Amino acid sequence: MKALIIGGGVGGPTMAMALRQAGIESVVYEAYETPSDYTGLFLNTASNGLDALRAIGVDVAGRADGFPMPRMVMWSGSGKRLGEVANGVRLPDGTVSVCVKRGLLQKVLREEAVSRGIRYEYGKRLESYRTVADGVVAEFSDGSTAAGDILIGADGIHSRTRRILDPASPEPSFTGLVGVGGYSRVPGLAPTTGTQHFVFGRKAFFGYLVRESGEIYWFANIHSATEPTRESLAAEDWKRRLTELFADDLPLINQIIAGGAGPIGAHLVHDIPTSAVWHRGPVALIGDAVHATSPSAGQGASMACEDAVVLAQCLRDLPDPASAFAAYESRRRERTEKIVAYSRKLGTGKTAGPVARVFRDLMMPVALKVFAGERSHAWMYTHHIDWEASAA
Ligand SMILES: Cc1cc2nc3c(=O)[nH]c(=O)nc-3n(C[C@H](O)[C@H](O)[C@H](O)COP(=O)(O)OP(=O)(O)OC[C@H]3O[C@@H](n4cnc5c(N)ncnc54)[C@H](O)[C@@H]3O)c2cc1C
Numbered sequence: 001m002k003a004l005i006i007g008g009g010v011g012g013p014t015m016a017m018a019l020r021q022a023g024i025e026s027v028v029y030e031a032y033e034t035p036s037d038y039t040g041l042f043l044n045t046a047s048n049g050l051d052a053l054r055a056i057g058v059d060v061a062g063r064a065d066g067f068p069m070p071r072m073v074m075w076s077g078s079g080k081r082l083g084e085v086a087n088g089v090r091l092p093d094g095t096v097s098v099c100v101k102r103g104l105l106q107k108v109l110r111e112e113a114v115s116r117g118i119r120y121e122y123g124k125r126l127e128s129y130r131t132v133a134d135g136v137v138a139e140f141s142d143g144s145t146a147a148g149d150i151l152i153g154a155d156g157i158h159s160r161t162r163r164i165l166d167p168a169s170p171e172p173s174f175t176g177l178v179g180v181g182g183y184s185r186v187p188g189l190a191p192t193t194g195t196q197h198f199v200f201g202r203k204a205f206f207g208y209l210v211r212e213s214g215e216i217y218w219f220a221n222i223h224s225a226t227e228p229t230r231e232s233l234a235a236e237d238w239k240r241r242l243t244e245l246f247a248d249d250l251p252l253i254n255q256i257i258a259g260g261a262g263p264i265g266a267h268l269v270h271d272i273p274t275s276a277v278w279h280r281g282p283v284a285l286i287g288d289a290v291h292a293t294s295p296s297a298g299q300g301a302s303m304a305c306e307d308a309v310v311l312a313q314c315l316r317d318l319p320d321p322a323s324a325f326a327a328y329e330s331r332r333r334e335r336t337e338k339i340v341a342y343s344r345k346l347g348t349g350k351t352a353g354p355v356a357r358v359f360r361d362l363m364m365p366v367a368l369k370v371f372a373g374e375r376s377h378a379w380m381y382t383h384h385i386d387w388e389a390s391a392a
Pocket of ligand 1: 006008156288
């Protein structure tokens, strides 16, 4: 069997490596003209995502300059410590969730896939595909085509594969948040080893961590009642706007923004709560293409990796692609939709009016103590893939 994988982000190379381990050959077709190793900011690869990668013998943490991030500490804008939440659970060997720059994660996965003999083709933007008697033919915007037995859409939140598979699939939904972020340095600021800090500011939400090297990773989430245009985001003077938004909060926030090194990136936060069609005929979707999540739960990359490994297992163990795709959907739909919904809920709590703020600052310390132990989110983080187990 030969698979065409559309998209060489996080899910694409993972899919290719998992298929290889299942004895199925594939080629990755990526729209970018050359490898794009510096796209995106940083993200969480949660313990469940690391577990999925381990099922195919990939260890990204050290190679992608990832660093352990087992703890999250919450603060009010005025500097009151609201409590602590575990970011994932420890795997049996002690491994915990790691923070990585997205581009480096993508680079390490690609390099690992290529070193295992997987072919990448660049400048291959999927335009269309057609189902033929013995499989599927992909058509790319450069006029070329490729034939395979199956096609897997790993082409992200604005997936072209999804649009062709189900023309009625809804557009990604705006979550009401704009994400802004970058890197910074503030002389004298101590490393926050193992801990990411989150501040519920009066007007916006702020997150940061300080590496041993002094480099600060930071982001802000701003509520927006209506969906801004991409042009308006690009035209915004973010340093000025953020400085105003956080003027009444912990002064450290504006020190971090002032110490910015490099550009400030801004993007609209979208998600896809549900997709009616996950597969049809020889085509299936994985990752953001079928269940994009907002970043609040830190699960986008991890879910794409889980999907890839589970789908490869199903293709290995079931007699034909149709039954493999059905088994894959039945194993993945409920979990991924639950995580997308959970992440959206976390996002809505990031900004609050004055009354809700007082209530939150009073209640959150109690709630976090009672509900936020390492086991409280075990349903999300302890997902384990046993590669040897049969998916049949
Ligand atoms: C540029 C970028 C920046 C991001 N930044 C962050 C971040 O800072 N924090 C965070 O938490 N998450 C970020 N994400 C999302 C996060 O990477 C995903 O949730 C996660 O990687 C899911 O993996 P995926 O493989 O499903 O999709 P992605 O990793 O998004 O990969 C999709 C790939 O498909 C390619 N592609 C798209 N359309 C086509 C087409 N028609 N034909 C061929 N190839 C196509 C894209 O170029 C991309 O390489 C970012 C995603 C992107 C694309």
